[in-house]
Amino acid sequence: MTQEQTNLLQGTLDLLILKTLRLGEMHGLGISRRIEQITHGTFSVKTGSLFPALRRMQEEGWIKSAWGESEANRKAKYYRLTKAGMKQLETETAKWERIVLGISRTLEAS
């Protein structure tokens, strides 16, 4: 793991998980590795943050889970996006873009 791990901004973890699951269903470890891979290790998701987040998102109805078999024939819980989750992803993305725009404008101005 690199030295430049960044603390996840509050709320961005949901966005990352939703975006990851958009590609297809995945188990917890898969999600966590996928995020590390895409962000080149900038973000590493700790198990203690990942599972509570998954739990919460399930209860919000954005994702669903089911037991399945992993690549190596091991038992694993797989998560997939629901319709409400797709909508949430759109909302969160739009929100994120607004934040980024706002922050970069501020940075440019000063």
Place this chain on the structure above:
Amino acid sequence: MSKRVRSGLLQRATSLLRNVTHREQDEREIAEEVNAHLSLLIAEKMRAGMKPDEAERAAHMELGGVEQVKEQVREARAGAWLDTLARDCRFALRMSRKNSGFTAVVVLILALGIAANTTVLSWISATLLNPIPGVAHTSDLVTVMRGDRSDHPTPPFSYLDLHDLSELTQTFSGLLGYHDDYMSLTGVAKPERIYGALTTANYFDLLGVHPILGRAFLPEEGTPGAGAAVVVIGYAVWQNHFAGDPQIVGKTIQINRHPYTVVGVAPRDFTGCAPGLRAELWIALSMDRDVWGFNRPDYRGIFWLNVLGKLRPGVTKNQAQAELNLLMQGIVERFPEDHRDSPSEISLDPLWRSPFGINGYLYKILPMLLGLAGVLLLLACANVASLLLVRSVGRRREIAIRLGMGASRKQIVRQFLIESLLLGLLGGTAAIVITKWTSHSLVAFFPPSTLPLTNDAHIDQGVLFVTIGVSILAAIIFGMLPALRSSSLPVQSVLKEEATSVSLTLHKSRLLSGLVVAQISLSLVLLVCAGLFTRSLQKAQQSDPGFEASHLLLASYELSPAGYTRATGAAFDRQVLDRLSALPGVESVSLADFSPLSFSIHSDYLQLEGYVPQPHESMEISRAIVGPNYFRTLRTSVVSGREFTEGDTADSQLVAVVNQAFVDRYWPGENAIGKQVTDGGDRFTVVGVARNAKYRLLTSPTEPVIYLPSYQAYSPTHDTTIHLRTTGDPRTMASSVEETIHQLNPELPLFNVNPLSVTMQLGTLFGRVAATFAGSFGLLAMLLAAVGIYGVVAYTTRQRTREIGIRMALGAEKGGVYRLVLGQGFRLTLAGLLVGTALSLTLTRLLKAQLFGVSATDAITFASVGLLVAVVALLACHIPARRATRVDPMVALRHE
């Protein structure tokens, strides 16, 4: 609410429900998932080339503890707060069981404080808030009254006036009229005098009361002259006299010896619409001639109906009042003869302060009692808060350890508040048990009387909800201070203190002192109020009513239902007086159509020679019909002229006696003897002036009264009340009086056979209620304040044991130590007395209108109550002070 948010809420609610109901399955799932994740991790590490044990260690490192992850998931799940709450509650329960003595004391204190409030509330609910039992919605009902508000209103409308107003009004959806009076249920095994009402035909429909059997009156049954002899009977009459006969509708019963067909049975709760008075029979007012022998509906000038109106939706009371005044003015202008001397101004009142019935009195005293109960509860809260604060010192280590282990300040406050809530709710529950008894206590104040007083106070739903609310509020008040104070402990220093006895921090002891001062001052306020009410009651009871109440026996009968006419009735009365005066032990005897101080005196509209009424002045004046020797029997002196004798009969000149207040008001400075008074067409000549006597309330100012002789102004329709002055105890005469009257007529029921000293208790009813309850609140308050100051002084003294030990070792006298401790108590007491006196001076001004013969700042009351509180508080401090003098310096110092 947008659809999206709603579905989100629904989603969370379902999750919450599932989490609660599938707890075990959920736990298994979490465990399985974490384990599965762990084995995936291990597999991954092994694929990367690690040895199995190495891979397992690395996987555990990355996971960061199976249990911690599980706990974090649990905290994320919906309803996690429920788990925390349950845990806090379990802990609170364990703590309260562990300190069961402390818990019991606190719950008792709270229960008494809350019960005082719920008791008064249950009365308010049963009277002011539900003025007509059996009618749920009374907010659009108003009473219609003419003239100034008075303590003793008389019915304000004639039937024809009411009829015209009903036809013309646009602001009311209906006006109903009723006349309450006693009737006799005859033709049954045991004839009974029953309070009932003559009503307009729309009475039940307008109130929205539906008979449980049969029907209410039909419109045509109310038309005077065309009415039918039909009756709606009350539930109690139906049960007691007709054994709940399901076939009662259509049967004939007898009222005042006339046959009536039962058309309906009223619901169980319904007792008519004069609050606090229990009516049990309803007859259409068109039957007036049958019941009373006269035809009042035909006369525009006879005002005998109380009126209730139902406002149309959207109409305000003021609009309706303005409209009725305008209409009434028109009626008065068209029929000036019938409305001469009667007030025309109309006022509307909501039923909670209806001038008819008991609410006209209760609406003044009940809110006041609730205020006093509120003060008592505040005091109880201060008391419990100081107890909790003292106890929280003993829990410093527990709290410090919890803070040290990483509990947040919020968690500690929550824990404390939950413990307080538990105490509050336990107190509230106990209060409800107490209130089950005390809510009935109002009835205990009603003396035997001719009025059918009723009060059905009980714990209804509203009272229950308020009790729960008050318990929670109280818990927050008394729990907040100790909670905030304890959660801000300096952890380090507390843990380091170990077993050394730390005295209170200055700040905390100041807080405790403040709470003690608050308790003493609040108890002073309550005791001052109690003292004022008690002295006011004493003044009323000691005041000269203008007659001598001792050794007087009363007994009443009613002749008209028994079939007597004007002539036979007068003859019967004369026989009764003759026989009774011959009885041994009887000093003198007379009769009257009322008895003093029992709200039974009547009034008439009079015209007085040489007096011109002011515009709108009501010439409705109290009028007593009395027999010969009335003034001698009552020992009310006649100051000039003469009193009535056997010679004042229907054949002689019509005569009258007036009281001094009458002369002062209408003929000031003139000689009243010989003046003429016109009452209902008859002209009476004044032959005597009597001393003032109080007939309504001991506390109301004396008012003009005119007395007319019974043989001249006789009417068999009024109750006749025998007044018997005895040489011995009046009670012992009761049976011989009954025997004597039954020798003359074995069938005639006698009622209300009681000494006057008993029945006149009604005249001080509200004063007694106020004094008794304010008094018990005051005593309770003093007890609480004493416990409060004792607890705090004893506690701080214990904390100072070491200091006292050193002082004594250095040669301090026992007296000095005693003064040291007592001095602390004395300073607190003094501060409490000062604050309390200032508070009382501001608050007692509100009681002014309810006091009789004492000022709201009565120096004697303030001084004696202050002294009492000071003595009790110092006595409470005496115990710890004595204990301090017995401290053995050696033990105190070795203790460390």
